[in-house]
Amino acid sequence: MLAKIYQPTRSAMTSGQANTKTWVLEFLPASAKRIDPLMGWTGSADMNGQVRLRFETREAAVDYARRHGIPHQVLEPKKRKPVVRAKGYGGNFATERRQAWTH
Numbered sequence: 001m002l003a004k005i006y007q008p009t010r011s012a013m014t015s016g017q018a019n020t021k022t023w024v025l026e027f028l029p030a031s032a033k034r035i036d037p038l039m040g041w042t043g044s045a046d047m048n049g050q051v052r053l054r055f056e057t058r059e060a061a062v063d064y065a066r067r068h069g070i071p072h073q074v075l076e077p078k079k080r081k082p083v084v085r086a087k088g089y090g091g092n093f094a095t096e097r098r099q100a101w102t103h
Contacts, residue, residue, distance in 0.1 A: 001048055002028045005061045006075040015083075023061045025053045025072070 005025050010017055027048035055061040065072040
């Protein structure tokens, strides 16, 4: 059962970087999900799909996988450059502002 080790990305709904500093080890699905014929729910017999382990560093996650004999694949994160505005949101309410406030 192959596991992937990666650093999660930020939520698309926020500009914050919360929960993006840790590394995650999670197992890839061993079998396809199936649809229950009676209720139409999606299910799987793969219990490892529910396991998600968090680690402080990449090395700790790789070390854990090696110690437990878990074949793994490390996905390197794509770093984005930080967006830093000169005055940011607070500039909208600055007292020295000389132009009309617009949205």
